Amino acid sequence: xxxxxxxxxxxxxxxxxxxxxxxxxxxxxxxxxxxxxxxxxxxxxxxxxxxxxxxxxxxxxxxxxxxxxxxxxxxxxxxxxxxxxxxxxxxxxxxxxxxxxxxxxxxxxxxxxxxxxxxxxxxxxxxxxxxxxxxxxxxxxxxxxxxxxxxxxxxxxxxxxxxxxxxxxxxxxxxxxxxxxxxxxxxxxxxxxxxxxxxxxxxxxxxxxxxxxxxxxxxxxxxxxxxxxxxxxxxxxxxxxxxxxxxxxxxxxxxxxxxxxxxxxxxxxxxxxxxxxxxxxxxxxxxxxxxxxxxxxxxxxxxxxxxxxxxxxxxxxxxxxxxxxxxxxxxxxxxxxxxxxxxxxxxxxxxxxxxxxxxxxxxxxxxxxxxxxxxxxxxxxxxxxxxxxxxxxxxxxxxxxxxxxxxxxxx
Numbered sequence: 001x002x003x004x005x006x007x008x009x010x011x012x013x014x015x016x017x018x019x020x021x022x023x024x025x026x027x028x029x030x031x032x033x034x035x036x037x038x039x040x041x042x043x044x045x046x047x048x049x050x051x052x053x054x055x056x057x058x059x060x061x062x063x064x065x066x067x068x069x070x071x072x073x074x075x076x077x078x079x080x081x082x083x084x085x086x087x088x089x090x091x092x093x094x095x096x097x098x099x100x101x102x103x104x105x106x107x108x109x110x111x112x113x114x115x116x117x118x119x120x121x122x123x124x125x126x127x128x129x130x131x132x133x134x135x136x137x138x139x140x141x142x143x144x145x146x147x148x149x150x151x152x153x154x155x156x157x158x159x160x161x162x163x164x165x166x167x168x169x170x171x172x173x174x175x176x177x178x179x180x181x182x183x184x185x186x187x188x189x190x191x192x193x194x195x196x197x198x199x200x201x202x203x204x205x206x207x208x209x210x211x212x213x214x215x216x217x218x219x220x221x222x223x224x225x226x227x228x229x230x231x232x233x234x235x236x237x238x239x240x241x242x243x244x245x246x247x248x249x250x251x252x253x254x255x256x257x258x259x260x261x262x263x264x265x266x267x268x269x270x271x272x273x274x275x276x277x278x279x280x281x282x283x284x285x286x287x288x289x290x291x292x293x294x295x296x297x298x299x300x301x302x303x304x305x306x307x308x309x310x311x312x313x314x315x316x317x318x319x320x321x322x323x324x325x326x327x328x329x330x331x332x333x334x335x336x337x338x339x340x341x342x343x344x345x346x347x348x349x350x351x352x353x354x355x356x357x358x359x360x361x362x363x364x365x366x367x368x369x370x371x372x373x374x375x376x377x378x379x380x381x382x383x384x385x386x387x388x389x390x391x392x393x394x395x396x397x398x399x400x401x402x403x404x405x406x407x408x409x410x411x
Contacts, residue, residue, distance in 0.1 A: 025223070027298040028276040030328030035344040035368035040407060046371050047406040049100060049395075051107050054078045056399040057123045057193065057258075057303050058377040060102075061136060064172055067100035067379065069397065069404070070121035070140050075339055077120075078400060083143045083161040084122060084192065085336045085399075086212055090150040095121035097138060097168065097177055102381045102393065105406060110170060115179035118144045119166070123193030123258065123303065125202065129169065138168040138177060139194045139202055159211060163191050165204060165233070180238050185246045187231050193303055195259040195268055197283065200235040203249055203268065205256050219255065220274055228256045230270070232287040250289040253279065258303030258377070260321070269321060271301040278304055278323055278350065295359050299346045300325035303377040307349075309390065309411070310382050318390040318411035320351030322364070324375040324398075335374075335400070342369025347378045347396055349411065364409050365394055372405040374398030380409070 026032065040046065054072035061068055072078050072095045080089040096119070097110045122141035129135040142164055149160045164184035168177040192207040209227035210216040219225045232249040236242050250256075253272055260269035262280060268289060270279040278301055280293040302325045309318040326332065327346040335341035347365040352358075365378075376399045380392040390411040397404045 024276065024296060024298070028274065028300060029330040030299070030326075030344070031330045033328055033344070035327065035366060037367050037371070038365045038407070044408055047105060049105050049107050049404040049406065051109060052098060052100070052397065052404040053402055054095075054121075054399060055098070055397045055401070055404060056121060056376050058305075058379055058395060058397050058404070059124060059126050060305065060379045060381065061126050062308070063128060063133070065102065065381075066172070067102055067381075067395065068124065068126045068136075068138065069098050069100065070124045071095055071098055072121050075402065079337050079339050081120060081143075081145065082399070083120075083163060083190070083211065084207065086216065087337060088149075088160045088212065090145045092118065094119045097124075097140065097170075099170075100404070102395065107404075108175065110177040111175060112168075113176050113178040115166070115168075115177075118142070120144060122191070123205075125194040125196040125259075127196045127199070129199065132171070134173075135169065135171045137180075137196065137199045138170055139196050140166045140168065141191045141194065141204075142166045142182075159189075161211065164188065165191060165194065165202075167199075167238070181240045181242070183233060183235070183244060185231075185233070185244065187246050187248065188233075190228075192257050193259040195261065199238065202233055203259065203283075203289070204231050204233065205229075205259055205270070206231060207255060207257050207273065223254050223275060226252045226254050228253060230256060230259075230289060234287070247287055249287055250281070250291070253291075257301070260304035260306060262306055262321075263319075269304045269306065271304050271323065273300050273302060273325070274329070276301055276325075278321065293359070295350060295361070297323065297325070297348055297361065299327045299348070300329055302375070305377070305379045307380040307382075307392070307411075311385050311390070314385060315388060316390075317354075318351065320349055320411075322378050322380055322394075323348050323350065324378040324396060326374060327366070341373070341400065343374040343398070343400060344368050345372060345375035345396070345398065347375060347394065349380075365396065365407060372396055372398060372401050372403075374400035380411075383408075
């Protein structure tokens with residue numbers, strides 16, 4: 001998640017006038033929303049995955065039926081140093097990468113090999129090692145502090161964060177992740193999420209043009225501030241200092257944020273956090289992205305995921321996109337630095353009506369922050385059909401959540 005310092009109540013009326021359409025913007029702020037927590041069926045209780053504190057992103061690696069996430073681990077770190085929320089009180093911390101079995105709900109924290117630096121976690125992506133089907137590559141955003149900023153004498157005009165991308169290699173069931181290399185470049189300024197095309201090719205969102213200050217606030221609330229972009233990175237080789245080729249793949253979106261894989265190898269899903277929109281795009285041969293579909297939501301939209309219904313041939317196909325987000329963005333100012341804050345959330349499901357060709361949305365889960373504190377990613381894991389019912393487990397996590405939440409849903 002990365003919508004910066006958000007805004008105060010006093011700005012809502014002015015910004016709504018500037019932003020337009022006004023109604024959609026007001027719904028995204030949640031200023032008039034009263035959260036309506038989803039009531040589970042009799043006998044059902046929310047489940048939690050232990051040792052999953054502040055895990056901002058979550059990915060389902062289908063070949064092994066495993067979940068991957070990167071977690072901050074320390075509940076106090078996120079509220080001090082987290083550039084995506086405009087928090088710049090330097091800390092020394094190393095988060096972790098976790099592998100979760102969705103059947104047992106057991107989380108395994110991977111030990112790092114050849115990696116000892118700070119690791120301030122955010123978005124990730126996981127893809128298969130083309131040379132080893134029992135291994136994966138893990139791309140992870142790392143918001144490390146700039147040493148010049150943390151020094152006693154801070155020169156003016158320096159960047160507070162030296163955010164970069166870390167690349168790891170993990171053999172499934174090994175319990176460790178080997179660090180391959182760090183990837184940094186002037187065009188990678190405010191990285192949020194990653195779409196890995198191969199071990200040597202990936203896309204990364206810059207959710208803001210400005211790292212901090214009043215202009216960053218403008219980017220949060222003014223829809224015409226379409227200065228964020230998506231960067232493509234081509235790695236020449238996987239050596240520690242091998243050259244990279246970096247280029248701009250897409251511009252012109254408002255607060256582009258989370259990335260997800262779509263229905264085909266060439267489909268990319270992009271969220272606009274403060275815009276409350278999901279974009280479906282195509283990876284072009286020239287390393288650019290073209291957007292062909294826009295769908296609006298009445299809440300913030302964060303890291304999207306695609307659910308592929310394994311029982312699609314049995315009756316209707318329940319495949320679709322899942323998107324989670326905070327439903328009361330207007331409260332984000334106080335919540336961003338309060339370890340005890342509760343952020344109301346909504347998780348949406350978006351499926352294509354094949355008869356009409358229209359994307360249809362419905363609310364899968366809602367909470368007032370008592371069961372899960374913030375939501376920035378959600379995935380569906382199928383369970384066996386019962387009497388023709390499409391059942392799944394919904395896994396929800398957030399950049400401020402204490403633990404990953406698991407609830408049953410029917411599609």
